[in-house]
Amino acid sequence: MAEVLSQGASGFTCPRFGGAIWEHDGGGSTSFECRIGDRFSEAEMWIEHCATRNRAILTAARALAENAALARRIAASAERRGDAAVAARLEAEAQEEDRLYAQVRAMVDGLSEDDLDGTA
Numbered sequence: 001m002a003e004v005l006s007q008g009a010s011g012f013t014c015p016r017f018g019g020a021i022w023e024h025d026g027g028g029s030t031s032f033e034c035r036i037g038d039r040f041s042e043a044e045m046w047i048e049h050c051a052t053r054n055r056a057i058l059t060a061a062r063a064l065a066e067n068a069a070l071a072r073r074i075a076a077s078a079e080r081r082g083d084a085a086v087a088a089r090l091e092a093e094a095q096e097e098d099r100l101y102a103q104v105r106a107m108v109d110g111l112s113e114d115d116l117d118g119t120a
Contacts, residue, residue, distance in 0.1 A: 007022055007023060007024045007025070008022065008023060009021075009022060009023070010022060010023035010032060012032065012045070012049070014034035014035075014036075014038055015040075015045070015048035015049045015051070015052040016034075016038050016048065016052075017034065017036065017038070019034050019035050019036065020034065020035060021033065021034045021038075022034070029041070029042075030042050032045045054108065054111055057104060057107050057108050058108055058111075060104050061101055061104045061105050061108065064097050064098075064100050064101040064104060065097075065101050067093075067094075067097045068093075068094040068095075068097035068098050068101065069094075071090045071091070071093045071094035071097065072090070072091065072094045074090050075087040075088075075090035075091045075094065078090065
């Protein structure tokens, strides 16, 4: 193992657990290590961060779709109670969630399982 010439906070977080990650410069090769011991080469760090990003985008898409569905369900309930103003407001919210979902979903179209698990 190369002698560590310098180390310091990298400004990145551990793609597995989200904690601070330290950068180690071993004189030609850089590695990253988090507080609990996850270690990554530069390439591994990039791959793991990409997979984490892709999963976050899919999570955002799911949350937007669910929020739109929930807003519509509550809007229908408000409509049955005769509260047209609340129903209209919630339907507008649902339409905005649908618009945002379409944007986020476009970001992940074409991702494979490998893109999500860090093996690509």
